[in-house]
Amino acid sequence: MNEEIILIDGSIYLYRAYYGLPNLKNKLGQPIGAIYGMISMIKKILKKYTPYYVAIIFDSGKTTNKHKIYKLYKENRNKMPDNLHCQIPAIKKILKLMGLSVFSIDGIEADDVIGSISKLLENQGKKSCIFTNDKDMMQLVSKDINIIHINSYKKFDPHEVYLKYRVFPHVISDYLALVGDVSDNIPGVPGIGKKTASILLTKFYSIQGIYNNLNIIKKMKFINKNKIIDSLISNKNMVYIYHKLTKIDTNIKINFSIKDIRLKSKNYVK
Numbered sequence: 001m002n003e004e005i006i007l008i009d010g011s012i013y014l015y016r017a018y019y020g021l022p023n024l025k026n027k028l029g030q031p032i033g034a035i036y037g038m039i040s041m042i043k044k045i046l047k048k049y050t051p052y053y054v055a056i057i058f059d060s061g062k063t064t065n066k067h068k069i070y071k072l073y074k075e076n077r078n079k080m081p082d083n084l085h086c087q088i089p090a091i092k093k094i095l096k097l098m099g100l101s102v103f104s105i106d107g108i109e110a111d112d113v114i115g116s117i118s119k120l121l122e123n124q125g126k127k128s129c130i131f132t133n134d135k136d137m138m139q140l141v142s143k144d145i146n147i148i149h150i151n152s153y154k155k156f157d158p159h160e161v162y163l164k165y166r167v168f169p170h171v172i173s174d175y176l177a178l179v180g181d182v183s184d185n186i187p188g189v190p191g192i193g194k195k196t197a198s199i200l201l202t203k204f205y206s207i208q209g210i211y212n213n214l215n216i217i218k219k220m221k222f223i224n225k226n227k228i229i230d231s232l233i234s235n236k237n238m239v240y241i242y243h244k245l246t247k248i249d250t251n252i253k254i255n256f257s258i259k260d261i262r263l264k265s266k267n268y269v270k
Contacts, residue, residue: 006051009132010058011110018084031083038091055261057113058104066245076185099264116252118145139172166198174207177242186242191231
C-alpha cells in the first residue's frame with residue numbers, strides 16, 4: 001500500500017481521541033487526552049501502512065454553505081468542548097513536526113476537501129485510501145478510491161459498499177437523503193427505510209429517477225406503497241435539500257500537488 005495516497009479524516013480522529021481519553025492531563029493540569037490519542041492513532045496508521053504520501057484534513061470549524069441551505073444541519077451536535085478546542089493547535093503542530101501535511105479550508109467541510117483531493121488524484125491516475133467512519137464518504141469509493149474504516153481497518157471497495165448498503169457508491173448520497181443520516185441531523189423521508197431505498201435506487205438509479213417513475217412504483221409489490229408514494233410527494237422539496245447536504249462536493253478549488261503531501265520524516269516510528 002506504499003504507493004497509495006493516504007487521506008485521513010482528521011476531524012473524526014480528533015473527536016475519537018478526545019472522548020477516548022477525556023480526563024488525561026499533564027502535570028500542569030492541562031488537558032492532553034486528544035493530543036496523546038490523536039498522535040497515537042496516526043502513528044499506528046503510519047506504522048501499519050508505511051505510506052509515502054499522507055494528508056490529514058480537518059474541518060475549519062466555521063459555518064459552511066450547507067448550514068445556509070438547511071439551518072438544522074448538524075444542529076443535534078454539541079459544541080466542541082473547550083478542553084478539546086484548546087488542544088487543536090498543539091495537535092497540528094506535532095503532526096507537522098512528524099512530517100505530515102495538514103489541510104483545512106475556511107467555510108469548507110473536511111468531506112468536501114477530501115472528496116476534491118481524492119478525485120483530483122484519481123484523475124491523475126493515482127490511487128488513494130481515505131481513513132474515516134463517515135457514511136457520506138462511501139460515495140467517493142471507486143476502483144481507485146477506497147475507504148478504510150477507522151475502527152476495524154476494513155477496506156471498502158465498490159463491492160464492499162454494495163454488500164453493506166445494497167446500493168453502489170454513486171448513489172450513496174441519494175440513499176442517505178431518502179433514509180436520513182442521524183449524525184448530520186438529516187431526517188430523510190418518513191416511511192422510507194433502508195430496504196425500500198435500496199430497491200428504488202437499484203431500479204431507478206437516482207432520486208430524480210424515482211420521482212420520474214412514481215406511476216411505475218404504484219404497480220410494484222411494496223407493502224404500504226401508497227403511503228410511500230404519498231410521503232415521497234409531500235416531502236419532495238425537502239428530499240432535494242437533503243440531497244444537497246449528503247452530496248460531497250468534489251470540485252473545490254485547492255492549491256494542491258502530490259509533492260505537497262510527501263511524508264517528510266520517519267520520526268513517527270520512534
